Amino acid sequence: MAQEAELSAAARGAPPRPVTVAQDAVTAADELRSAISALRRAGTGREQVAALSQTIRAYETGLASLRGGLRKAALREAEIAADLEARRDRLSRLLGAMMTMQSSPAPLTLLHPDGPEAAVRAGMILSDVTPALQDEASMLSRDLEEVAQIRALQEGAVELLSSGLTAAQEARTALSQAMQDRTDLPRRFLEDPEELQALLTSADTLEAFTLGIVGMEQDIGPPMEDFAGAQGSLPLPVLGTVLRGAGQADAAGIRRPGLLIATRPAALVTTPWPATIRYRGPLLDYGNVMILEPAEGYLLVLAGLGTVYGSTGDVLEAGAPVGLMGGAEPGGQEFLAAAQEGGGADRTETLYIELRQGKKPVDPAAWFTETKED
Numbered sequence: 567m568a569q570e571a572e573l574s575a576a577a578r579g580a581p582p583r584p585v586t587v588a589q590d591a592v593t594a595a596d597e598l599r600s601a602i603s604a605l606r607r608a609g610t611g612r613e614q615v616a617a618l619s620q621t622i623r624a625y626e627t628g629l630a631s632l633r634g635g636l637r638k639a640a641l642r643e644a645e646i647a648a649d650l651e652a653r654r655d656r657l658s659r660l661l662g663a664m665m666t667m668q669s670s671p672a673p674l675t676l677l678h679p680d681g682p683e684a685a686v687r688a689g690m691i692l693s694d695v696t697p698a699l700q701d702e703a704s705m706l707s708r709d710l711e712e713v714a715q716i717r718a719l720q721e722g723a724v725e726l727l728s729s730g731l732t733a734a735q736e737a738r739t740a741l742s743q744a745m746q747d748r749t750d751l752p753r754r755f756l757e758d759p760e761e762l763q764a765l766l767t768s769a770d771t772l773e774a775f776t777l778g779i780v781g782m783e784q785d786i787g788p789p790m791e792d793f794a795g796a797q798g799s800l801p802l803p804v805l806g807t808v809l810r811g812a813g814q815a816d817a818a819g820i821r822r823p824g825l826l827i828a829t830r831p832a833a834l835v836t837t838p839w840p841a842t843i844r845y846r847g848p849l850l851d852y853g854n855v856m857i858l859e860p861a862e863g864y865l866l867v868l869a870g871l872g873t874v875y876g877s878t879g880d881v882l883e884a885g886a887p888v889g890l891m892g893g894a895e896p897g898g899q900e901f902l903a904a905a906q907e908g909g910g911a912d913r914t915e916t917l918y919i920e921l922r923q924g925k926k927p928v929d930p931a932a933w934f935t936e937t938k939e940d
Contacts, residue, residue, distance in 0.1 A: 591635030598628035605733040618741040619887045622834045626805045636905040639716045646709045724898035745875040793861035800838040804829050812929040823927035824920030828913035831893025846874040856888045867920040891915040
């Protein structure tokens with residue numbers, strides 16, 4: 567009876583198998599591979615800036631998907647390893663019981679020390695347990711196959727990411743050149759007004775600089791679209807996650823009226839709404855700053871960029887590139903390690919977003935669709 571009990575207990579104790587996540591990561595890798603191919607084709611058509619912007623953003627989205635897939639795959643691998651370790655004793659007892667029964671001579675297996683009735687009962691138990699044992703063996707096989715798939719994905723991801731890094735660098739260089747060569751943008755100012763240069767010299771805070779721009783004269787009006795009616799529908803200017811919301815204190819206890827977004831290095835920054843560039847360039851200790859006017863009475867401030875595009879007075883369509891974040895993209899091994907670590911380890915740059923209506927700041931989160939903190 568001890569052998570039958572071992573078999574029955576082992577089969578009953580087999581845990582349900584979690585849903586696989588390896589295939590999700592494989593799908594994300596395929597999407598990134600397609601985005602990389604698109605990067606290599608972009609920049610040859612008439613709409614070069616739009617094509618490059620779209621493919622760079624698709625590449626960044628693919629990277630984010632792959633990062634999430636690799637993270638889940640690493641967690642799944644650890645889960646399988648822990649499950650196998652937890653089942654080690656049970657599987658060992660099961661294997662020992664099966665080996666003992668297999669080594670017993672066939673006639674003796676049919677006998678039972680408690681008599682024929684017990685022998686029949688033992689046979690019925692073995693008959694019931696066999697399908698469960700097969701299920702356990704199948705589950706073990708699938709788990710091991712999934713681990714092998716995860717490890718193959720991780721190995722292939724390094725080469726894929728290296729290829730993508732090269733393509734993305736080339737696309738960003740082409741975009742920067744295309745923005746420099748672009749001459750078809752409508753302009754509000756023929757050159758930077760003298761007041762702007764004076765304001766740049768005198769302002770000692772971002773708020774003072776922005777308030778000064780509010781009071782500057784304008785050649786023509788801002789875009790006519792209903793910006794106020796777009797609340798809750800705009801994409802974030804950059805792919806990332808919110809570190810701090812408006813009014814939340816940072817580590818030094820300082821509270822600012824805007825959003826702080828964590829991004830990957832060299833991430834593309836775009837205008838979420840048609841807008842006029844009121845200022846672009848370095849400002850105090852904010853790095854490069856882009857101040858956009860999306861509608862009369864509103865200013866959208868983007869601070870912390872590594873590179874900025876365009877000139878003061880340019881009128882941009884929604885989704886137009888305004889710059890790139892700073893920093894250097896990590897190589898394949900570094901990206902893989904950061905993805906497995908999780909917690910935003912690969913989002914090393916920050917973009918500060920502030921929105922002003924008249925002279926007062928308003929919470930930008932009300933305008934954007936993806937402002938959950940991560």
